[in-house]
Amino acid sequence: MVEQASSLTGASVSACSESAGGALAQPTAHSVSSVGHAVTPGPILLLGAPGVGKGTQARELMRLWAIPQISTGDLLRANVSQGTELGLAAKEIMQCGNLVPDDLVNRMVAIRLAQPDTLNGFILDGFPRTLPQAHWLDAELAVRPGALPIVAVSLQVDYNLLLRRITGRRNCPVCQRIYNVFLQPPQRDGFCDVDGAALVQRADDTETCFQGRIGNYQSLTAPVIEHYRAQGRFAEVHGDREVAAVAAEVISAVERMRSGA
Ligand code: ADP
Numbered sequence: 001m002v003e004q005a006s007s008l009t010g011a012s013v014s015a016c017s018e019s020a021g022g023a024l025a026q027p028t029a030h031s032v033s034s035v036g037h038a039v040t041p042g043p044i045l046l047l048g049a050p051g052v053g054k055g056t057q058a059r060e061l062m063r064l065w066a067i068p069q070i071s072t073g074d075l076l077r078a079n080v081s082q083g084t085e086l087g088l089a090a091k092e093i094m095q096c097g098n099l100v101p102d103d104l105v106n107r108m109v110a111i112r113l114a115q116p117d118t119l120n121g122f123i124l125d126g127f128p129r130t131l132p133q134a135h136w137l138d139a140e141l142a143v144r145p146g147a148l149p150i151v152a153v154s155l156q157v158d159y160n161l162l163l164r165r166i167t168g169r170r171n172c173p174v175c176q177r178i179y180n181v182f183l184q185p186p187q188r189d190g191f192c193d194v195d196g197a198a199l200v201q202r203a204d205d206t207e208t209c210f211q212g213r214i215g216n217y218q219s220l221t222a223p224v225i226e227h228y229r230a231q232g233r234f235a236e237v238h239g240d241r242e243v244a245a246v247a248a249e250v251i252s253a254v255e256r257m258r259s260g261a
Pocket of ligand 1: 073093097
């Protein structure tokens with residue numbers, strides 16, 4: 001148990017330091033530095049289907065508010081590449097978008113939430129993804145001293161664009177920059193503009209896996225959206241626009257929900 005917890009922590013901490021580094025970085029040209037400073041962000045959930053842009057928007061919020069992005073997909077992939085006990089258990093399951101058991105993911109999130117950089121808030125991306133995960137998170141935050149209530153933003157993008165975003169996605173394994181062969185190709189086909197590394201495609205970013213991921217999303221994750229809609233402090237934002245335009249709307253929704261309007 002201790003051994004397993006420490007292996008989880010190992011991966012979490014490495015993903016955490018990456019987040020913390022990003023949190024301290026200067027805003028990008030298209031970021032929204034002129035709004036959103038006034039609030040204490042607290043716990044923010046970014047919800048939505050694979051490919052809606054949760055990770056991209058999480059990075060915008062992280063830069064603005066200097067709070068960490070906690071992506072369970074990234075934490076799990078870090079565990080897989082580090083060969084931790086959790087990574088070994090998760091590897092096969094993640095291959096084509098099936099969900100890792102709730103108790104494993106919940107424990108991983110609990111360890112990450114115990115890091116001090118989450119005190120003013122954090123952005124959860126890819127979690128909760130099932131109703132039991134949502135109930136676990138609600139109970140966890142209810143006993144967290146001084147925690148603000150959750151605010152949830154659901155991003156929406158049409159199915160055909162999701163498919164192009166997912167099947168066209170290519171990642172730089174060195175600088176983590178994300179390209180899209182249809183929508184945002186690199187200058188030299190297959191290679192990163194920044195460092196020249198060969199781009200890679202996630203094993204679950206094929207069309208067949210995408211269908212399965214969308215199926216899981218509809219049956220297991222859509223009820224999570226309804227759960228948070230019913231709690232109030234919930235907003236829907238269309239994600240098929242410029243990153244900065246989507247981010248501006250997400251930020252004003254969070255501000256509005258935090259001010260109780
Ligand atoms: P996407 O949202 O694009 O499907 P992620 O990077 O969020 O991709 O997740 C990749 C994979 O990691 C998922 O398909 C699933 O196998 C696993 N995973 C991520 N988050 C969770 C979670 N909260 N519960 C269970 N499995 C998860």
